[in-house]
Amino acid sequence: MDINVDKYPAKSHAKRVAEKLSAAGHGSSGIIFVEGQKEHIIDDSDEPFHFRQRRNFLYLSGCLEADCSVAYNIEKDELTLFIPPIDPASVMWSGLPLEPAEAMKQFDVDVVLPTTEINNYLAKCGVEKVFTIADRVCSEVSLSSFKQNESSALKTAIESCRVVKDEYEIGLLRRANEVSSKAHVEVMKSATKATNEREFYAKLNYVCMANGCSDQSYHPILACGPNAATLHYVKNNADLTNPATGVKDQLLLIDAGCQYKAYCADITRAFPLSGKFSPEARQIYDIALEMQKVTLGMIKPDVLFDDLHAMAHRVAIKGLVKIGILTGSEDEIFDKGISAAFFPHGLGHHLGMDTHDVGGNPNPADPNRMFKYLRLRGTIPERSVVTIEPGVYFCRYIIEPFLTNPETSKYINTDVLDKYWTVGGVRIEDNVVVRANGFENLTTVPKEPEEVERIVQEGAN
Template sequence: MRAFLPLRPPRTPIPKQAAIPTALTNHPTLVLTRAGPRPLCARRPASSSPALGTTWTQQLLPSLQVRGLASSSQLFRPPAGKPEPQPINMAPYEEILKGKYPGNLHAKRVADYIRSKLPDATTGVIYLEGGKTRMIENCDQEEHFRQRRYFYYLTGCDLPDCHYTYDIASGESTLYVPPVDADSVVWSGLPLSTSEALDQYDVHHAALTTDVNSTLAHLAKTSSKTVYAISGQVSDHITFLEFEDKNMSILKEAIEYSRVVKSDYEVALIQKASDISSAAHRAVMEKVRHAKNETELEAVLLSQFVSKGSKNQAYSTIVASGRSAATLHYVRNDQPLEGKLNLLLDAGCEINCYASDITRTFPISGRFTPESRAIYDIVLKMQLESIAMLKEGVSWDDVHANAHRIAIDGLLQLGILKGDREDIFKSKASVAFFPHGLGHYMGMDTHDTGGDPNYADTDPMFRYLRKRGTLPAGSVITVEPGIYFCKFIIDPALNDPATAKHIDAGVLERYWDVGGVRIEDNVLITKDGCENFTSVVKDAAELERIISSS
């Protein structure tokens, strides 16, 4: 998060997979071109793979194959009438990742969106720039490079100082890479050549960045009078003089819309990132009882990321012990563990610009206190029942509201809340304990695009919900309920008569040291259910066993 089964049923037949679409047909050369059609992604028939485990019932999406990892718990069943997870065999995601990132498929999606909004846009040129090489202020060292996500979505290229064009009429894409700089070669080696770029990325043509303006001028005269670009992301030396119309608004909107439903390759990247992050979380669990401070545990986590192939974190890691776990985005990660009850670990790595986002909360000593276990069980129930509700078309607002109702029921049983369940819900008293949204879209960004949040909402229960409305099949969302004991949030509720009457301050005193409990998984929405990518354990008894035996 960044803010923001019992025994398995018998195996059931798996629907036959839909035919895999082949790649776009290639077009005549512009600079360098590749002969013959090629598949967008390498695939193979589904086969069993112990590395993948089992998943929720697979639902085939148009142009997508759904993959994931399932986490299970012995504590709670899905609600009556909701199908339980089914075992399934799947092809390893590494087979998919042997292919190329499907930039041309994504470009077609974006162009289709533009045409749907602007019916006259049968022609046009999409223009994008990648991120630039930048120097640290007052220093001769470069800043850590992070590619612009809009550029990456259409190219799969994670190199600085590149450009891209896409001719909507012909469907031809061109990636422009920097030319050789003799002085730079001495220090940094040769840059990617145009032939190497064509071989590495899913584009039709490759050229040098010195050719961008001349190519744009040629396209304006022969193919289109309109160029689509993103405001604020066009360099001063790039000229659109030959274009009659310059649309600087719809391209960003089109890419953000297209990014919501993930392609097969994107799903594979997210699953791989989730696998690495799950293993890293497990490693921290095995070390927590012997560590002296939060910093040691962050080092364990980062070592796992790098050793397994991920050099980048998807966001700043949260290693919060004791009462620090009540701070949603605690990132100090430097406090001692002695005398603390629990550790909240919120961390995810990034693979080829795609994120994972996992949170686990567990006892530092290897044994939950009664108060910690009670809160943990409520949060786990909130998460499991939320996941069980997920499928195409479900209202995320409804899932979020239901999680609040489960929290209210649990806190009523503990005596922290008091009064009528519906009155408590209407008073928003539960927001003092569960102040953030249930989850957010995830993809190239941890908080991915397309969620349509409403931060001006006057209802505090929904104000920080990063996704509003229904969930489409193919979207990836986090499910991360939490209960926190933060004085800065609860004290105002205790001072407000409307909510104070529902909170027992005396019972509450026993729970401050719990800090906060959050459990977060990454889930792919399918037609009739979902796929859970997150494999790290969350069963309370199993957590205690792992930590105590380490």
């Protein structure tokens, strides 16, 4: 398909979705109709909630404006964007809104109409079938002119298409990674001078916003020492001085990424606040890094992601046995899922317009605790974008049930384990494109331990 490289490829996406619907037995004609997000006012206020565009609408339009809709006439191959008409009363407060002529320049669509024309358009389009997303059509829109409203297939078709990115989308993800990587490095450089996690939070936001990315992909995690054992730690307000030693001798885990035009980066690093890894922290860091390197080396089109996840556990087991935390047969430790005490989450997930992007088909009911929280099950196709984020953690809440169960406690050496509680956790996460010959890594934050130490030390000078 031809793609207009100057615009988000909405028309190409609409064609792809129509082809997916046809392949699923829904014919080759009809209207695809999707509404964008409306502006919503906060309760007991006249201020709107922070706006976040509906992702399936964005995929078919490229439009980040509120209160818009899009329609694709499959047989005519015509994409129409509906935008709000000018409200003279609001111009005084907010200025002129997006106008049709400007919308035609910005978006890869064939027609731009005011939203007041939606019902007239739908009534006169001359087709019998409309594809909508269930519970995503407002009451003001009339679908009475259609003989059939298919409301179950469209969401599945769009989300299936979103798994494989075109080069334009990959370019947006690359830019989000460039800015996020810069922010990560600046946070590392500020380590020796900061006194509280919130200072890193401020630095992160400043760098991203100064480089054109005003929104974070998710609430950032800036976790010092044992706080890093909480996988989605959100407080970001703890002092950096180790209460046990009175000095800044802990690790800082940063999991953060910004959005660029609604496409998300998701990057994690861990670094020593002092500029030098402690022996225990370095051992855990090396295990996590080896987990990532081995699994990255396995990436290729249509590889089973379960296999990558299982390999990450095997590498973790080997490393934890080597340093004495785990004891016994590596195969037996794997088969009994003991490593889930230290690596409880999944290796990664799809990435795109959402941090945990669609198409992963997780199975939270999986009885195997090693795979229960794996967000991506199945194979990864060429030009999908995934995170690879292994980690090793020392969370008492997760580990202690293994210690109190005689069937699992025999594999854990508590005398050795006690030396590692203050490490908290190490996670190393990159964003990669699956390519025909392997992968392209979009993330540029250094992760070799010597380079990480150098960056932190450089910031002290």
